[in-house]
Amino acid sequence: MNIDTRNTFQPGSPQWWSTQPRERNSSSGRGRPSISFEKIIATALEIVNSAGPQALNMRVLADRLNSGTATLYRHFESKDEILAYVVDRFLGLLLEHKRDLSNLDWRGACFVTATDFYHQLSACPHIIPLLSSQIPVGPNALTLREAWLSMLLDAGFPPSMAASVYTTIAHYVLGFASQLSAGGRISQDTSHHLSQFFDRLDPALYPSTVKIAPQLSNISIDDEFSFGMKLIIHGLDYELNQAKLA
Amino acid sequence: MNIDTRNTFQPGSPQWWSTQPRERNSSSGRGRPSISFEKIIATALEIVNSAGPQALNMRVLADRLNSGTATLYRHFESKDEILAYVVDRFLGLLLEHKRDLSNLDWRGACFVTATDFYHQLSACPHIIPLLSSQIPVGPNALTLREAWLSMLLDAGFPPSMAASVYTTIAHYVLGFASQLSAGGRISQDTSHHLSQFFDRLDPALYPSTVKIAPQLSNISIDDEFSFGMKLIIHGLDYELNQAKLA
DNA sequence: ACCTGAACACCGTTCAAGT
């Protein structure tokens, strides 16, 4: 736990992103910096992915780059800015692995896209807390959002509904992933402990919890994810028909 | 941003909770401590609610209690333990304000319970990041889970499905609330900035995003929440019928 | 001009001294 928000990230004033890809001093002729923008972010993402956000501190990052902490501040305003770029680079992975959705209807496309997002998050659980603490507005985030929204518009959702659908699904995936990261730090060990904990509860006090204890902790989290996504898509189907009738 | 997880909370081994309400040295006759367990948690919750988790540090908390930091460690093992109790105390508010659901069917009960939870989170947005970073297993968390699960079982959901439904809705509410807290730090100001940011995007690059920009940032977040909850409940209705037929 | 070691400020935690 231990959420530290000393330097509050202001998602509403995304001061680090321009609407055009920012030209960083990556190889600007004379006086080229010894470490590049890209190299810093790549290294930071490596550290986060392998050891979690708490393992990323400016000293470790600088050391890994054979540099000093102060040098990092020549490239980035703050650690938060670095983390924002790390998140966007992670979202870039989704773009790279994007599947062909052209022969799926919107139901299939929603399911596949959400599931791919979820699986990518499962593969990089350490990214999840970072994603919940900011509204991603980097270039890759924008591209992903655009793809989602245009798919929904093409499927015939009215604009106001497309926005709601996008929000609903995004929140569902993120909410699911959040608990994944909370429970997933040492997941094999953890779920066993959790299951034991629920089993040991007094059945007189918590009859339903005890009854469902095996399901609560042993069911495949992936199956639970699919279950909820199907619920949402089914509900969407209904709403879309209502909207078309109106 | 700036997620600090130095002292990782282990949700699977909830070492601080017993299955019976723990008897703390609140007024144990002789040698009573100058500050009580309850007083510490109440003060910590006040600080978190009014100024956010980042404002809660051991020095501030000790000062507010006219004590020293070391004294806090006579009552709690760590700051994380304090935060876990803060979360459970927050969940206690939900129990206090619980509405009578007896004349609602499960659809209404789901909707009302999820919405009340969501509203309580909106009223205490600073609690949200704490909730996503742990699986609550305190006494109030257990009582709430029990109420949910027994309601679902009573409604005729088979046990395995009740667990999935509980998980789905919990994740949805939390995912929604997460973005609320990410975007909600200075929400009135923030949503204006976000909307400006989306408006200024190049329509050639992000046509759908620009088209939906007003919806994306201006739509009432409460309406979006209701929309998604209705989707889920509608989907549940379908699944429950399927299960009953099988 | 660019880089960076060293310092500063801050915070969780512990310890030894005080009552």
Add this chain to the structure above:
DNA sequence: ACCTGAACACCGTTCAAGT
């Protein structure tokens, strides 16, 4: 026995000195 000021370890950030 209980409390707590002071110290320790750690980390984000800055600054002044070095090249």
